[in-house]
Amino acid sequence: MGKNTGFSETGLRRMRDVLTRHVESGKIPGLVALVSRGDETHVEAIGNTRHDGGGAPMDRDTIFRMASTSKPLTMAPVMVLLDECGLRLDDLVQEWLPELADRQVLKRPDGPLDDTVPAQRPITVRDLVTSTFGLGVDLSTMGSPLQAALQEHAVFSQGVVPAPEADEWMRRLGALPLMHQPGERWGYHISHDVLGVLVSRVTGKPFETFLRERVLDPLGMADTGFHVPGDKIDRLPPCYAPHPQTGEFLVWDEAAGGRYSQAPEFQSGGGGLVSTVDDYHAYFRMLLDQGTHGGERILSRPAVQLMTTNRLTPEQESARSALARGAVHVSFGQGQQGGWGLGMAVRTYRGDYAPVGQFGWDGGTGTSAYADPQNRLTGILLMQVGLSTPDPARVIHDFWTTVYQAIED
Incomplete structure (x- = not known):
């Protein structure tokens, strides 16, 4: 990888080494990470889909339960209706x-x-x-x-x-x-x-139908939806919720026959989507591109600006920050740094390596997706380990720490 690609080879190697160390610790069965900047996209798939090693290796097309990382995507069809004055x-x-x-x-x-x-x-x-x-x-x-x-x-x-x-x-x-x-x-x-x-x-x-027609299909997000069809179920790992005291791997949801193996009665915009790193990259890249994808406009520029600008008053922001500090599943990654736009956190102060303006959200199954307009950066990290222990939160934190070091000016 040469110069001016967006990332340094040394930085990417450090990111890979840090993520590999987490997997080799035995606390995280496997993960898939994507970082993108400018025309450069880099993907790491590390480890296995099952903690006992009996599953398939993690792969770029592995499908993940997105949990609360569904929220930023759920907002897009609402913005379509606002754009069209519906x-x-x-x-x-x-x-x-x-x-x-x-x-x-x-x-x-x-x-x-x-x-x-x-x-x-x-x-x-x-x-x-x-x-x-x-x-x-x-x-x-x-x-x-x-x-x-x-x-x-x-x-x-x-x-x-x-x-x-x-x-x-x-x-x-x-x-x-x-x-x-x-x-x-x-x-x-x-x-x-x-x-x-x-x-x-x-x-x-149905919510999913409109989401698919106006957002998923135009962005080519073929693996995103509210359940995993039978012909793709082998790409969905089990989801674990480790025992809070012992760390023992407890299965929260299996793939075949599990809660995502058939269409749900209720399509939960707050936490019900499944997706892949490439699908979510397409969505966040569209937001970085101010609503366009491949020459086609998905959302208006003002709609994207509204979504990715803090909407909270100082008093409301204080209440949100208090919740973030008190909740395991929203206090890791990037999301605790201040504000909230529409469907996602918007960083209003610099509390760690990422700058003001970064937007996105995290999920309780070990998912994290953010974009950074200042650096033209997208990062997505997907696991299937719930936040009942600190380990997945540490992985997410270390991912973002190494992503920002890997940026090549």
């Missing part, structure tokens, strides 16, 4: 989501479900896309009645209880109060699932 940011969502009309709001986020006051105003599209509609997963109040109800009713159960189809899911959500007044505070995850239902109702099509 939605407006200040539209009231109750026109399409009547379940969210006439909300009640808890007097205290951790209080009884019936101790409420009326919402001060209706929920808007803007509230949903900025994750400030009033309801979210809050690890600081996980024992509260509302957080327990989100789990019990499979509004957010992390797959422990399968979510029902979209209309029933919305009915269950609508039966619960909000935690905060609309527009007041940032709340994690749930808004992205609601946005999938909103897209479906506005377009009259």
Whole structure:
């Protein structure tokens, strides 16, 4: 690899050596990493799909459960509708989501479900896309009645209880109060699932169908969707959730016969996608290119700028940072450095090797995808090891540390 390719050979070798060391430690069965800058793309596939070595080697076309790294991609079809004036940011969502009309709001986020006051105003599209509609997963109040109800009713159960189809899911959500007044505070995850239902109702099509027509197919993302078809299932590794104390590899989800082996009842925009490093590279490269791909426009330039600019007030940003510090699955990688755009974190201060402006997100199955406009850089790291121990978070951190050292000016 010669000069002016975007990365130094020494830097790439260091990245490969560091990732290999993590795999050889026995804590991570395998991984696939992609780094791209300018016209140069470099991929490393290291290790095995199974921790006991009985699976196939990791490969560039291995398919991964993206978990919360689904969120940045989920936002794209919403932006398509905003671009085409099928939605407006200040539209009231109750026109399409009547379940969210006439909300009640808890007097205290951790209080009884019936101790409420009326919402001060209706929920808007803007509230949903900025994750400030009033309801979210809050690890600081996980024992509260509302957080327990989100789990019990499979509004957010992390797959422990399968979510029902979209209309029933919305009915269950609508039966619960909000935690905060609309527009007041940032709340994690749930808004992205609601946005999938909103897209479906506005377009009259299943969320995945519209996502595929307007985003996945134009970008050539043939391996991305909400399940893995039978003819590709051998490319999906098992997903592990190591025991928090012993580190023993426990299978959270097998490939064949597992929860991603058939189309789900509910297409979770917040965490339900599967994909590959090349598919996600195509998406983040489109965002770096201000909405274009191969001469075709997927999103408008202003839409991409809106997505990748911090949308939070200082008070909302403080609340998001507090959640990030308290949650294993959102406190690693790059995502804790300040702000939030639409569907993704946006770095508002330099807290480690990456500069201000980097955008993307991480996922609880050991996934990380970010782009950096300043360096024209994309990085994607995919594993299938849940964050029940610190090991996958350390891999992600070390990946980004070595990626930034590998940049050749």
